[in-house]
Amino acid sequence: MNSTPPISFDALSKTAANPGSGGYPYSLKGSDLDKNFTFATEDFDEDDFVVTTGLGAGGHQSRKVALKVSIEAGTANGQIAVWDGSSWSPSIAPPGGTHVLGSVNGALQWISTEEC
Numbered sequence: 174m175n176s177t178p179p180i181s182f183d184a185l186s187k188t189a190a191n192p193g194s195g196g197y198p199y200s201l202k203g204s205d206l207d208k209n210f211t212f213a214t215e216d217f218d219e220d221d222f223v224v225t226t227g228l229g230a231g232g233h234q235s236r237k238v239a240l241k242v243s244i245e246a247g248t249a250n251g252q253i254a255v256w257d258g259s260s261w262s263p264s265i266a267p268p269g270g271t272h273v274l275g276s277v278n279g280a281l282q283w284i285s286t287e288e289c
Contacts, residue, residue, distance in 0.1 A: 178212050180205040221279060240276060255281055 182201070215238065222238050229235030243256035247263050253274070254261040264283070266272045272283040 179208040244274075244281075 182205075185205075221241055223241055225237045225239075227235055227237065245254050245256075245261075246252075247254045247265070249263075249265065252263055252265045255264055256262075264274075264281070266274075266283050267285075271286050271288045273286050274281060275284045276282075277284070
């Protein structure tokens with residue numbers, strides 16, 4: 174996945190009228206901003222997530238996205254309980270190594286990883 178936004182305002186400012194002063198002032202184009210906002214828009218199946226809206230910084234609309242899986246602390250050390258829609262199922266990380274809990278094809282599972 175490409176993580177570079179379509180428009181680099183930093184690069185554009187360096188090619189502006191007065192590069193000796195950092196290239197400013199630089200006039201931002203609404204269409205350039207729209208391209209970057211579109212690039213940053215999420216693209217996922219909202220049926221698998223809980224999406225709530227609210228107000229963020231500056232009073233602008235924001236959205237919070239959470240995976241539709243209920244997890245709570247289990248009864249044993251290192252255990253979690255996962256709600257499968259009808260009952261709680263205990264889950265403990267495999268012994269040895271480093272693991273993270275992740276979603277693979279919509280199902281939670283322990284994934285082996287390297288220690289940080």
